[in-house]
Amino acid sequence: MTTVQEPKTDTFDDNDQKPVGYGRMLRKEDPRLIRGRGRFTDDVQLPGMLHLAILRSPFAHAKIVSVDTSAAEAAPGVKAVVTGETLAGLGLAWMPTLSNDVQAVLATDKVRFQGQEVAFVVAEDRYAARDALELIDVEYDVLDPVIDVRQALAPDAPLIRDDLEGKTNNHCFDWETGDADETEAVFARADVVVQQDIVYPRVHPAPMETCGAVADFDAVEGRLKLWSTTQAPHAHRTLYAIVAGLPEHKIQVIAPDIGGGFGNKVPIYPGYVCAIVGSIVTGKPVKWMEDRSENLISTGFARDYIMRGEIAATRDGKILAIRTNVLADHGAFNGTAAPVKYPAGFFGVFTGSYDLEAAYCKMTAVYTNKAPGGVAYACSFRITEAVYLVERIVDCLAAELEMDPAELRLKNFIQPDQFPYTTKTGWVYDSGNYEPTMRQAMDIAGYAELRREQAEKRARGELMGIGISFFTEAVGAGPRKNMDILGLGMADGCELRVHPTGKAVVRLSVKTQGQGHETTFAQIVAEEIGIPPADIEVVHGDTDQTPFGLGTYGSRSTPVSGAAAALVARKVRDKAQLIASAMLEVTVADLDWVKGSFQVKGDPSKSVTIQQIAMRAHGAGDLPDGVEGGLEAQICYNPSNLTYPHGAYICVVDVDPGTAQVKVRRFIAVDDCGTRINPMIIEGQVHGGLTDGVGMALMEMISFDEDGNCLGASLMDYLIPTSLEVPDWETGYTVTPSPHHPIGAKGVGESATVGSPPAIVNAVVDALQPFGVRHADMPLTPSRVWDAMRGRATPPI
Amino acid sequence: MQVTMIVNDVEVTREIEGRLLLVHFLRDTLSLTGTHWGCDTSNCGTCVVWLDGEPVKSCTVLAAMADGHEVRTVEGLAKGGELDPIQEGFMQCHGLQCGFCTPGMMMTCRALLDKNPDPTDAEIREAISGQICRCTGYSTIVRSVRWASVHEAAAAVNQ
Numbered sequence: 001m002t003t004v005q006e007p008k009t010d011t012f013d014d015n016d017q018k019p020v021g022y023g024r025m026l027r028k029e030d031p032r033l034i035r036g037r038g039r040f041t042d043d044v045q046l047p048g049m050l051h052l053a054i055l056r057s058p059f060a061h062a063k064i065v066s067v068d069t070s071a072a073e074a075a076p077g078v079k080a081v082v083t084g085e086t087l088a089g090l091g092l093a094w095m096p097t098l099s100n101d102v103q104a105v106l107a108t109d110k111v112r113f114q115g116q117e118v119a120f121v122v123a124e125d126r127y128a129a130r131d132a133l134e135l136i137d138v139e140y141d142v143l144d145p146v147i148d149v150r151q152a153l154a155p156d157a158p159l160i161r162d163d164l165e166g167k168t169n170n171h172c173f174d175w176e177t178g179d180a181d182e183t184e185a186v187f188a189r190a191d192v193v194v195q196q197d198i199v200y201p202r203v204h205p206a207p208m209e210t211c212g213a214v215a216d217f218d219a220v221e222g223r224l225k226l227w228s229t230t231q232a233p234h235a236h237r238t239l240y241a242i243v244a245g246l247p248e249h250k251i252q253v254i255a256p257d258i259g260g261g262f263g264n265k266v267p268i269y270p271g272y273v274c275a276i277v278g279s280i281v282t283g284k285p286v287k288w289m290e291d292r293s294e295n296l297i298s299t300g301f302a303r304d305y306i307m308r309g310e311i312a313a314t315r316d317g318k319i320l321a322i323r324t325n326v327l328a329d330h331g332a333f334n335g336t337a338a339p340v341k342y343p344a345g346f347f348g349v350f351t352g353s354y355d356l357e358a359a360y361c362k363m364t365a366v367y368t369n370k371a372p373g374g375v376a377y378a379c380s381f382r383i384t385e386a387v388y389l390v391e392r393i394v395d396c397l398a399a400e401l402e403m404d405p406a407e408l409r410l411k412n413f414i415q416p417d418q419f420p421y422t423t424k425t426g427w428v429y430d431s432g433n434y435e436p437t438m439r440q441a442m443d444i445a446g447y448a449e450l451r452r453e454q455a456e457k458r459a460r461g462e463l464m465g466i467g468i469s470f471f472t473e474a475v476g477a478g479p480r481k482n483m484d485i486l487g488l489g490m491a492d493g494c495e496l497r498v499h500p501t502g503k504a505v506v507r508l509s510v511k512t513q514g515q516g517h518e519t520t521f522a523q524i525v526a527e528e529i530g531i532p533p534a535d536i537e538v539v540h541g542d543t544d545q546t547p548f549g550l551g552t553y554g555s556r557s558t559p560v561s562g563a564a565a566a567l568v569a570r571k572v573r574d575k576a577q578l579i580a581s582a583m584l585e586v587t588v589a590d591l592d593w594v595k596g597s598f599q600v601k602g603d604p605s606k607s608v609t610i611q612q613i614a615m616r617a618h619g620a621g622d623l624p625d626g627v628e629g630g631l632e633a634q635i636c637y638n639p640s641n642l643t644y645p646h647g648a649y650i651c652v653v654d655v656d657p658g659t660a661q662v663k664v665r666r667f668i669a670v671d672d673c674g675t676r677i678n679p680m681i682i683e684g685q686v687h688g689g690l691t692d693g694v695g696m697a698l699m700e701m702i703s704f705d706e707d708g709n710c711l712g713a714s715l716m717d718y719l720i721p722t723s724l725e726v727p728d729w730e731t732g733y734t735v736t737p738s739p740h741h742p743i744g745a746k747g748v749g750e751s752a753t754v755g756s757p758p759a760i761v762n763a764v765v766d767a768l769q770p771f772g773v774r775h776a777d778m779p780l781t782p783s784r785v786w787d788a789m790r791g792r793a794t795p796p797i
Numbered sequence: 798m799q800v801t802m803i804v805n806d807v808e809v810t811r812e813i814e815g816r817l818l819l820v821h822f823l824r825d826t827l828s829l830t831g832t833h834w835g836c837d838t839s840n841c842g843t844c845v846v847w848l849d850g851e852p853v854k855s856c857t858v859l860a861a862m863a864d865g866h867e868v869r870t871v872e873g874l875a876k877g878g879e880l881d882p883i884q885e886g887f888m889q890c891h892g893l894q895c896g897f898c899t900p901g902m903m904m905t906c907r908a909l910l911d912k913n914p915d916p917t918d919a920e921i922r923e924a925i926s927g928q929i930c931r932c933t934g935y936s937t938i939v940r941s942v943r944w945a946s947v948h949e950a951a952a953a954v955n956q
Binding site: 513688 | 816817825831833836838870880891895896899923927929938
């Protein structure tokens with residue numbers, strides 16, 4: 001398989017020494033990581049450091065009758081045992097979630113999901129801490145759990161959230177978007193209406209590094225230093241200040257190297273708070289590092305939407321309207337990490353890439369006795385669910401109309417001259433040119449030839465499927481006036497300092513978890529200010545070292561912080577131009593900027609480099625009137641709109657008729673993320689997301705038995721793709737810059753995770769066409785595909 | 798109990814609990830934090846090190862089982878300050894993103910090339926199939942190993 005328009009593996013045209021930013025450049029973070037010299041949270045070792053372990057509930061729903069910690073306290077090496085009751089005495093038993101709900105740090109009244117935090121032990125080493133957990137005697141009075149989300153609102157359903165005053169049922173919130181009446185009118189006059197129930201099961205981001213923290217509280221200084229696995233160090237610091245009542249200037253949150261996030265490391269988990277309390281109580285640094293099972297059963301899950309999709313169209317394939325009804329499982333606490341005015345995230349983009357006459361969504365969210373969370377796993381705030389819904393239902397329509405699914409999509413795309421395009425649910429797509437992206441994917445795939453091959457194979461009884469998806473994403477939250485998390489506006493700061501010798505440091509409010517910020521942000525600044533990327537140090541992930549901002553998730557680093565980096569560099573360049581005018585004794589208007597230097601117009605022999613300007617800015621010579629010394633600037637960027645990347649994905653599968661095993665034979669991804677900063681990194685982001693897609697479509701699911709026991713509690717049960725389940729990825733790209741982003745970049749981190757699951761499921765359903773299958777729910781494991789082939793497919797939950 | 802082993806060419810002797818896992822011995826006792834702890838069930842492979850030259854998952858090996866044996870970790874991959882071609886390959890071909898699975902991946906891939914200097918893509922995929930990478934989607938890891946294979950072969954010819 002070939003990779004289109006990307007460098008071959010043995011050509012390395014690196015540009016880190018050039019004064020030009022964009023292009024393939026090897027990563028600045030790699031030299032330490034390939035030597036085992038990365039510094040992850042669990043690598044932090046401090047003198048006298050103690051270890052914390054958490055006792056978790058074995059039951060999904062139970063009253064806590066009593067907790068006896070005496071034996072644990074007497075165990076060797078144990079320094080402290082803390083229960084919910086202890087925390088209640090400090091006013092810390094409950095904490096706010098990012099969705100304005102509350103969540104127990106340690107349970108006081110009852111436990112509400114299996115794996116909920118009940119008590120913790122601090123001991124001299126991690127083994128002693130674990131040993132002591134077994135000596136804590138908790139007496140539970142087991143209650144009936146609410147596991148089936150469809151029964152959560154039944155009149156006789158057990159009440160989960162009796163902690164909320166006046167709460168009498170398990171209703172979490174209602175949400176709607178679009179125009180119900182208008183949509184109904186369009187449906188009433190449509191030639192064709194197709195309806196399909198579609199489940200997006202609960203899945204888990206399961207980053208390779210689990211969550212953890214090292215808290216070091218200095219009682220004399222009143223200072224808290226917290227290393228933690230956080231994608232949003234500044235937001236976390238502010239919330240710790242609010243929750244724990246610690247003054248914000250005395251809190252330093254450090255996100256060191258992070259072993260993958262995918263949204264799992266956005267929320268504040270009880271474990272982080274426990275580590276802080278543990279350090280305060282013992283007066284020592286305390287490390288908490290969860291194990292894999294704890295990560296899978298208690299931290300931010302993703303999806304868990306039960307959707308009914310309806311699509312209305314004319315007989316000749318003009319899509320008129322889409323309507324959907326969603327039942328959302330939010331678990332025991334609404335721990336969704338999304339802008340607060342968007343309880344369903346950005347699900348409103350379920351209208352997809354199509355020009356519709358009407359659209360409507362009605363959503364009901366409920367509490368169940370399952371782990372809290374909801375937005376995680378590279379989902380772009382629920383766009384994963386939205387894209388899956390629209391791209392599945394469009395395929396259902398294609399089947400109904402007996403139309404080629406590529407042709408149906410091409411017929412209905414929003415056209416280039418319609419941008420900026422306002423959808424029927426109110427989203428303003430900034431730019432797009434969909435057909436070339438789709439055509440390129442079809443060209444790389446050899447679409448017509450694939451269809452011919454499929455026809456031949458079908459005639460022989462072989463099951464080959466070709467699946468298409470086309471997505472439009474909305475990434476880069478804010479703007480701050482619409483989007484905030486617990487009142488913190490979604491904007492990002494950036495600070496740039498050029499040192500006297502012309503080397504620079506740029507400080508970001510966002511934080512890499514593997515995306516390569518230390519490289520791409522150096523490239524963005526280099527492109528603007530002409531200092532080679534190798535001379536630009538990127539500092540991030542430490543609240544004492546960086547300006548405030550909301551962090552990395554929802555593919556927002558490049559759209560928001562990347563814009564901040566470009567603009568702060570332009571601000572510095574403007575000042576450099578003033579200084580250059582003095583140095584060259586001309587007016588500012590007489591200078592041309594030529595990557596890395598200012599030249600006198602018409603006389604290129606008279607020029608000064610940015611490095612010379614930097615020395616002058618810090619030097620003893622005169623500066624123009626009103627210009628201060630130094631060469632640095634700071635800004636806070638508030639995006640005027642989201643950015644809307646798009647992409648066309650084609651998947652080819654073979655299904656073994658004897659075992660129902662699905663093999664992804666080929667996968668073609670053509671992405672348009674606007675201006676491309678580092679193609680190598682973009683390709684890597686896409687590859688990773690496509691692998692997530694294979695996982696979700698074919699393997700991954702967090703399910704529960706009727707008692708609420710989590711059935712995906714280890715990597716033996718929660719299956720993640722290895723090198724054998726995925727093909728060699730084939731990628732291409734188109735470039736449609738964002739008109740409002742300073743460098744036209746749109747963000748790409750989640751595109752492939754969002755776009756790939758429907759392509760894979762569409763391919764499997766296409767392969768099963770001889771069996772009359774129109775839909776089958778993920779994950780399409782052999783047993784589920786086998787059932788679908790025999791007409792007995794059931795939803796997974 | 799007391800254990801003595803050779804870790805990255807250096808003999809170490811430590812007093813340990815009999816139940817101590819090799820991964821924790823390396824990380825917490827010897828401060829060799831390049832080896833990571835990921836799953837406890839031998840599924841993810843981020844803890845892969847060599848025991849007498851064979852890749853093992855150190856989360857399911859007792860430190861006591863390494864007594865009298867030779868252990869090599871990612872910190873012992875570079876020789877005399879020179880990067881191993883596998884390390885260079887991962888850097889050149891974007892074979893890592895967050896870098897958490899990378900040490901284990903590289904130990905497995907180095908062992909593969911020692912046995913099979915010119916592996917096919919399928920052989921590389923088979924070799925790393927006991928390990929999980931959540932970031933790269935594996936294609937670039939395969940390319941990284943191919944890079945190392947090609948450059949090692951070229952270096953051998955030049956010598």
